[in-house]
Amino acid sequence: MGTKLTAKGRATRSRIVEGAAEVLRERGIAAATLDDIMARTSTSKSQLFHYFPTGKDELLLAVARFEADQVLEDQQPYLGRLDSWEAWEQWRDVVIERYEKQGDTCPLGSLFLQIGRSTPGARAIVTGMLHRWQESLAAGVRALQAAGELPADLDVETRAASLLAAVQGGVSILLSTGRSAHLRAAVDQGIADLRRAGQAPG
Amino acid sequence: MGTKLTAKGRATRSRIVEGAAEVLRERGIAAATLDDIMARTSTSKSQLFHYFPTGKDELLLAVARFEADQVLEDQQPYLGRLDSWEAWEQWRDVVIERYEKQGDTCPLGSLFLQIGRSTPGARAIVTGMLHRWQESLAAGVRALQAAGELPADLDVETRAASLLAAVQGGVSILLSTGRSAHLRAAVDQGIADLRRAGQAPG
DNA sequence: CGCACAATGGACTGATGGGTCCACTGTAGT
DNA sequence: ACTACAGTGGACCCATCAGTCCATTGTGCG
Numbered sequence: 001m002g003t004k005l006t007a008k009g010r011a012t013r014s015r016i017v018e019g020a021a022e023v024l025r026e027r028g029i030a031a032a033t034l035d036d037i038m039a040r041t042s043t044s045k046s047q048l049f050h051y052f053p054t055g056k057d058e059l060l061l062a063v064a065r066f067e068a069d070q071v072l073e074d075q076q077p078y079l080g081r082l083d084s085w086e087a088w089e090q091w092r093d094v095v096i097e098r099y100e101k102q103g104d105t106c107p108l109g110s111l112f113l114q115i116g117r118s119t120p121g122a123r124a125i126v127t128g129m130l131h132r133w134q135e136s137l138a139a140g141v142r143a144l145q146a147a148g149e150l151p152a153d154l155d156v157e158t159r160a161a162s163l164l165a166a167v168q169g170g171v172s173i174l175l176s177t178g179r180s181a182h183l184r185a186a187v188d189q190g191i192a193d194l195r196r197a198g199q200a201p202g
Numbered sequence: 203m204g205t206k207l208t209a210k211g212r213a214t215r216s217r218i219v220e221g222a223a224e225v226l227r228e229r230g231i232a233a234a235t236l237d238d239i240m241a242r243t244s245t246s247k248s249q250l251f252h253y254f255p256t257g258k259d260e261l262l263l264a265v266a267r268f269e270a271d272q273v274l275e276d277q278q279p280y281l282g283r284l285d286s287w288e289a290w291e292q293w294r295d296v297v298i299e300r301y302e303k304q305g306d307t308c309p310l311g312s313l314f315l316q317i318g319r320s321t322p323g324a325r326a327i328v329t330g331m332l333h334r335w336q337e338s339l340a341a342g343v344r345a346l347q348a349a350g351e352l353p354a355d356l357d358v359e360t361r362a363a364s365l366l367a368a369v370q371g372g373v374s375i376l377l378s379t380g381r382s383a384h385l386r387a388a389v390d391q392g393i394a395d396l397r398r399a400g401q402a403p404g
Numbered sequence: 405c406g407c408a409c410a411a412t413g414g415a416c417t418g419a420t421g422g423g424t425c426c427a428c429t430g431t432a433g434t
Numbered sequence: 435a436c437t438a439c440a441g442t443g444g445a446c447c448c449a450t451c452a453g454t455c456c457a458t459t460g461t462g463c464g
Binding site: 109112127165166176177183186189 | 232311314325328329332359360361363364366367368369370371372373374375378379380383384385387388390391392395398
């Protein structure tokens with residue numbers, strides 16, 4: 001990591017990561033080979049090992065980082081500003097659209113299944129992303145509390161956690177079945193129940 | 203499939219499937235090899251290809267079927283009789299216990315990620331299991347309606363779908379992080395919101 | 405201009421692992 | 435008991451693919 005990279009080097013490195021991400025999405029983690037990545041990114045094997053000396057796992061880890069950042073970025077600006085019911089609905093739309101477009105490829109899921117529990121870094125990436133995601137949702141709930149839309153004694157963390165789980169579950173089922181009905185149902189129901197919590201205290 | 207199997211043959215075949223399931227859970231799908239399975243089940247390569255002529259994918263498919271059945275079986279008898287709030291709570295306990303015990307290994311998820319969209323049969327297995335699961339949940343909600351615990355105009359399918367997504371999401375996060383907090387939060391919240399729907403109509 | 409080192413090309417290797425083949429043994433049915 | 439075929443053992447083959455090595459080209463810098 002401490003290796004010096006020139007401007008050209010940095011460009012090549014990110015070209016590799018982004019190209020690898022594409023290949024992984026298309027071919028799937030199991031089928032994707034270094035040669036596929038070389039072909040896609042117009043690089044040679046020595047370049048791959050120049051930028052990722054440890055080999056494939058290191059590259060996959062870099063791709064995982066890239067994809068994890070992408071997940072949250074794609075939900076902006078709404079995820080960062082959930083301070084009205086309108087914002088929540090718009091966030092909902094973005095999430096559903098994003099995952100419907102993604103279809104049945106799960107870059108992150110398959111990635112960390114491959115390197116998964118074997119390496120410590122992989123789990124940290126996913127955990128960190130989920131944590132930031134949930135924090136944003138929790139901030140949104142708190143914003144609604146501040147706006148008087150939700151009671152102050154609401155269990156914010158549990159709500160945020162179950163909303164996050166709703167999205168994850170919907171995506172998970174989308175990946176399995178190819179249909180987004182569950183994602184829609186889960187997110188809609190989650191927001192609806194949150195809304196109802198503002199009307200009937202409990 | 204139409205091949206004749208003697209009692210001995212059937213025994214060997216299921217020994218292979220169950221042993222393979224163990225190996226896949228331990229090693230993970232990516233690392234598990236036919237040799238691992240041979241070692242675990244005390245079989246030879248010719249046996250593997252005798253019972254699964256097409257090769258590895260056919261074996262993995264059989265394991266997927268086995269695991270899918272297991273998932274639903276493990277939730278019985280509660281999942282089949284969700285006609286009171288007590289039954290729902292007991293089902294909740296069983297689900298959480300089951301997945302906490304399973305930990306961060308996801309036999310089904312990884313299995314169909316490997317063969318996934320490539321083969322048509324794989325998706326059918328998961329889809330079928332999810333469908334039966336959701337049907338049981340929907341039946342439970344209807345039972346509560348019949349018992350007067352829930353209003354008759356409740357959208358049963360959406361509730362069932364989002365409950366299923368809640369479980370899936372919780373499990374998915376459990377797999378990623380190793381912590382079951384989200385599973386608990388999502389299922390508890392889901393049941394709590396269902397309960398509240400019985401008090402404040404909407 | 406020239407040195408040091410980054411960047412690149414691509415042939416080669418070595419091991420892994422799925423799949424094949426044939427020979428041998430057990431067993432069910434007549 | 436014999437015969438046909440299921441069941442079993444294990445050596446062998448071969449494609450694939452991650453990883454190595456060295457030679458060559460490009461680039462920043464004093």
